[in-house]
Amino acid sequence: MRLPEEVISSPFIEDVKILMKTIKKIEEILINEIAVILSRDPAEILPETPLNELGVDSLSFVELLVFIEKKFQIQLMESGLTKDDFHTLQTIASTINNMMCS
Amino acid sequence: MRKLNKIEKVLSLLELSKKFRNRRYLTGMDWIVHGLDQMTKQATGAGNMSQIVLELAGHLDENRLKNSLEQLIHKYPVVSGHAARAFNLAPYWKIPSKKKIVRIPFNFYIINAGAKKSEITRLLEQSVNTPFNSEKEHLAFYLIKTEKKSFLSMTFDHRLLDGRGAEAFLGLLQDEWNSNFNLVADISIAEPSHLSHWLQKFKAGQNVNRLLLRIAENAPPLVLPLAPALKYPDFKFSLISFSKDESDEIIKKANKKAGYLMLMPFLLAVSVLSMHRIFSARGITGADYVVSIGIDMRSPEMVEKQIFFNNLSFFMLKISAYKSDDLTFILNSIKSQIYDQVRSGMLKDFIEAAMLLRITPLALLSRLISLPLKGSISSFGFSYLGETAFKSNKFMGQEVINLTHMPRVPVPPGIGIFFQKFRGKFNAVLSYKQELLSDDEANLILLTLKSVL
Numbered sequence: 001m002r003l004p005e006e007v008i009s010s011p012f013i014e015d016v017k018i019l020m021k022t023i024k025k026i027e028e029i030l031i032n033e034i035a036v037i038l039s040r041d042p043a044e045i046l047p048e049t050p051l052n053e054l055g056v057d058s059l060s061f062v063e064l065l066v067f068i069e070k071k072f073q074i075q076l077m078e079s080g081l082t083k084d085d086f087h088t089l090q091t092i093a094s095t096i097n098n099m100m101c102s
Numbered sequence: 103m104r105k106l107n108k109i110e111k112v113l114s115l116l117e118l119s120k121k122f123r124n125r126r127y128l129t130g131m132d133w134i135v136h137g138l139d140q141m142t143k144q145a146t147g148a149g150n151m152s153q154i155v156l157e158l159a160g161h162l163d164e165n166r167l168k169n170s171l172e173q174l175i176h177k178y179p180v181v182s183g184h185a186a187r188a189f190n191l192a193p194y195w196k197i198p199s200k201k202k203i204v205r206i207p208f209n210f211y212i213i214n215a216g217a218k219k220s221e222i223t224r225l226l227e228q229s230v231n232t233p234f235n236s237e238k239e240h241l242a243f244y245l246i247k248t249e250k251k252s253f254l255s256m257t258f259d260h261r262l263l264d265g266r267g268a269e270a271f272l273g274l275l276q277d278e279w280n281s282n283f284n285l286v287a288d289i290s291i292a293e294p295s296h297l298s299h300w301l302q303k304f305k306a307g308q309n310v311n312r313l314l315l316r317i318a319e320n321a322p323p324l325v326l327p328l329a330p331a332l333k334y335p336d337f338k339f340s341l342i343s344f345s346k347d348e349s350d351e352i353i354k355k356a357n358k359k360a361g362y363l364m365l366m367p368f369l370l371a372v373s374v375l376s377m378h379r380i381f382s383a384r385g386i387t388g389a390d391y392v393v394s395i396g397i398d399m400r401s402p403e404m405v406e407k408q409i410f411f412n413n414l415s416f417f418m419l420k421i422s423a424y425k426s427d428d429l430t431f432i433l434n435s436i437k438s439q440i441y442d443q444v445r446s447g448m449l450k451d452f453i454e455a456a457m458l459l460r461i462t463p464l465a466l467l468s469r470l471i472s473l474p475l476k477g478s479i480s481s482f483g484f485s486y487l488g489e490t491a492f493k494s495n496k497f498m499g500q501e502v503i504n505l506t507h508m509p510r511v512p513v514p515p516g517i518g519i520f521f522q523k524f525r526g527k528f529n530a531v532l533s534y535k536q537e538l539l540s541d542d543e544a545n546l547i548l549l550t551l552k553s554v555l
Binding site for chain 2: 051052055056058063065066070083087
């Protein structure tokens with residue numbers, strides 16, 4: 001179903017578009033970093049794949065967390081986040097975005 | 103002196119390049135492993151060796167295996183190399199010509215039907231405790247046949263292979279056997295001399311030194327007392343193999359107690375708790391345990407390309423002994439130290455700083471290594487290798503039931519707990535120099551591991 005023209009051009013939809021663009025950008029950054037950590041081709045890494053299926057272990061996960069904290073200037077270790085927040089690169093990107101907005 | 107003509111010059115350059123092709127510079131970590139080998143030889147008469155055991159669901163043909171080994175070492179003469187020093191003082195591994203390859207020892211045992219598991223374990227202990235015959239011998243194979251199964255053990259010198267490298271080496275043997283030794287494997291042995299970027303190395307050394315000073319605040323750490331050097335190799339091993347269901351439960355428990363993907367810190371925390379019970383029962387009390395954790399720096403994809411030598415770094419963690427009966431405390435302490443050491447780039451700093459130690463002769467290096475912790479290196483060793491790098495389901499036609507490691511832990515400390523996974527199933531091995539633990543104490547450690555995991 002196509003949304004009416006006035007909804008598409010509303011400020012709310014514009015905000016959502018910007019938000020999606022930001023999350024995609026964060027995902028891209030995370031994909032490139034995890035590719036470096038795991039010595040893999042970024043093209044092979046899908047943001048919706050669970051991290052354990054990508055081959056991320058304790059050490060590579062900590063490396064990713066350190067990268068996120070340095071790159072986005074946010075504190076993850078003491079933030080009380082759960083497994084759901086870190087399940088995939090997609091969920092991590094949303095978490096980062098939420099934390100940066102708040 | 104007669105001037106060399108052009109042809110002679112080219113020939114001498116070719117000769118020189120041939121000479122350099124037969125050497126592989128050792129990294130700092132390789133040299134540290136040589137130092138640990140020297141220390142362990144002084145304390146036990148045998149070096150820093152380990153063993154991989156393949157449990158096979160059938161009988162392996164020993165002649166076929168012998169022939170295959172013969173063909174394999176002729177393709178990879180690096181296995182018969184030895185350490186030497188170059189004119190620029192950097193240590194290197196001298197790779198012999200094919201004519202000078204050393205034969206790999208091969209021993210074969212048949213065990214009667216109805217033999218106990220402990221009998222197999224004793225034979226395996228005997229094989230890993232047998233010193234190599236020369237400085238150019240770094241591998242030995244033992245085949246034990248029982249009524250229906252075979253146990254193939256490969257004893258290896260850590261100067262040639264690390265744990266995952268050894269798994270990949272057995273995988274290479276299987277792949278070569280499959281291809282009738284016509285495999286064109288992309289294995290890199292070359293290593294530069296690393297005689298540049300000195301400032302970077304000194305800065306790394308400074309960071310490592312700062313870490314060691316923090317860890318050595320209450321040095322020496324708690325250790326189990328070693329007997330005066332007995333000149334015989336005497337390591338014992340206790341193994342637990344977990345089923346697939348039990349292993350899945352361990353992962354769930356680790357996620358719940360330690361956090362998502364925090365399996366290694368969880369396994370380490372449970373190991374600290376298990377060891378603490380022994381120290382407490384013996385009345386060995388004090389400020390800290392120090393644990394050295396070997397970390398494989400290769401990604402799983404790189405293991406097949408970087409089979410030989412040591413691709414390791416270390417975490418050095420200090421855990422307060424006063425609170426080591428509290429799993430949550432141990433976990434938090436481990437996690438925050440790992441986080442800090444990753445953030446400060448300590449794994450890479452250890453690798454860089456170790457390059458500076460290559461100038462040190464081995465006899466001095468073994469003393470230097472134990473200097474910061476006043477004669478110790480750690481309270482015990484630990485590592486978690488993850489899923490095995492041996493990918494095949496079969497070895498020379500026989501199904502592989504399990505793959506386990508039996509490492510002789512460098513002395514001191516001469517004791518360690520090691521985990522790895524084979525097809526999703528965990529194996530844990532407690533390795534210790536005989537006089538460090540009684541059989542009851544070793545059983546208590548295993549019981550604690552099993553009950554908490």
